[in-house]
Amino acid sequence: MPKVTLREMGLRDGLQSVATIVATEAKIEWIRAAYEAGEREIEVGSFVPPRLMPQLADTAEVLAFAQTLPGLRASVLVPNMKGAERAMECNAELMLLPLSASHAHSLANLRKTPDEVIAEFARIRAERDAAGAATLLEGGIGTAFGCTIQGRVEPDEVLRCLQGLLDAGADRVSIADTVGYADPHAVRVLFERARRIAGERFWCGHFHDTRGLALANVCAALDTGVTRFDATLGGIGGCPHAPGASGNAASEDLVFMLERMGWRTGIDIERLLALRADLAQWLDGEPLHGTLWRAGLPKTHGQPPSTDTNPA
């Protein structure tokens, strides 16, 4: 059966936009339960200054736990060289450096232009090579379908940044609809072009559900051959510019859709739904999203798909 990989982003992209500080013990429990449910790729935190993001101040400790689980790929976000040095010291398997294809968003959030981020990326790659570190380096292009500050973001500019990251030595590149501006047609067109440029180094699609299109966008991306997607348990995370709006694609909804379609994720949805209930407790009062949890699994859950063709 064809395989799709979910990368759980709840502990980083989710928690970074949640005010509640989740205890380290709960994060460890989250990772353990997600692993037992079958997840094998988890972004565990971010090496940013703790005063900026106290929710993620325990990233090194959480990462150390994740590294005890056999076969789990634990990644971290790094905003700059300093974060990258920490990730390499901690032997993270992969570090993700974000770049915003929107010039205005990049200046507002990172105080750098996209080209300055690419230059930093190249310095990090050089430092890694000099240190002989094994940490893989991923460039994640955000606001790739539009931006709440600048509005339109041209696909040509996204692909220019993608080429820049590859030239700067990215092991992997990914594309993110940070603010829920993407639609399935735009995804198909941009992802096809990105695949032609980056081939197997085009690693992952990242969709927010701000306007309800995350799962439809995943389907469009699947048609272009991309088979790895970011998501967050309970759909947490989301957009500071749209308070109350839903966040990332919900991991449990994504796994449900993929498995129904005949893709294999290796993830047990029932365990994921149980973990979602734990998360609701850890985040007491914070809004969770997603749809499946309300109606529950259908009566036909666990039966083979009604079609005998496979979707790949």
Added chain:
Amino acid sequence: MPKVTLREMGLRDGLQSVATIVATEAKIEWIRAAYEAGEREIEVGSFVPPRLMPQLADTAEVLAFAQTLPGLRASVLVPNMKGAERAMECNAELMLLPLSASHAHSLANLRKTPDEVIAEFARIRAERDAAGAATLLEGGIGTAFGCTIQGRVEPDEVLRCLQGLLDAGADRVSIADTVGYADPHAVRVLFERARRIAGERFWCGHFHDTRGLALANVCAALDTGVTRFDATLGGIGGCPHAPGASGNAASEDLVFMLERMGWRTGIDIERLLALRADLAQWLDGEPLHGTLWRAGLPKTHGQPPSTDTNPA
């Protein structure tokens, strides 16, 4: 630009599962505003006994108003010959007779087997021809992707029912995922087969968002050439077997997605969002669904799509 038609089902499929009785004046205001927003196909009610569905007891009056709006196609649901006779007396342009592909669901809800419904359908067609009435006859196949009572529903059985309806004289057939069991791969496979059988008589896809997949399912259906979809304003309606679950595809979310993709619906989303706010008042206390209304339209709304290809 390629065109997709939305058929508004809120006044029938929505209101039939809502306890609140919406006043006839409000229904008329709803139809007027939807028409002004650009909608041209609206199912206005159902000719069922008023004691069974008091919410829809004013269907004849509502239909009479809809018929005053130039170019508006107003349809009604009819459960049987008696309902069909009423629809023809009222000169409805189209009547929709539901058939459940799930044998168990059909017996539980209609007290008839699918084949008995097909036989009734043939009698209605004969009666229409004898009367020389102009009312078009659509067969709508529900529980086409599974059923909360029976579980699995085989695609072959759905297509057998489809062929039966066509043989019985259906002017149109449509396929509905009544309980939110469909997924994009199953939709693509079934809709491709249905299109091969029914051609242009395959009229419409109808998806519920019970498990968050309605819009992804619409995209899969679009790939098979179907370009007409049922939806309800605010996503009202839904499944009595899953209380609290979301209902139909939300009209405003569907229009948003299609327009972003480069399809033309002829519908003004901002007017639709304003009408949704009116509906929330008319249904005081009832849950509305959908996603777009929370975050609002993106900054790039109204600009041409970022891709210069069209999706058809």
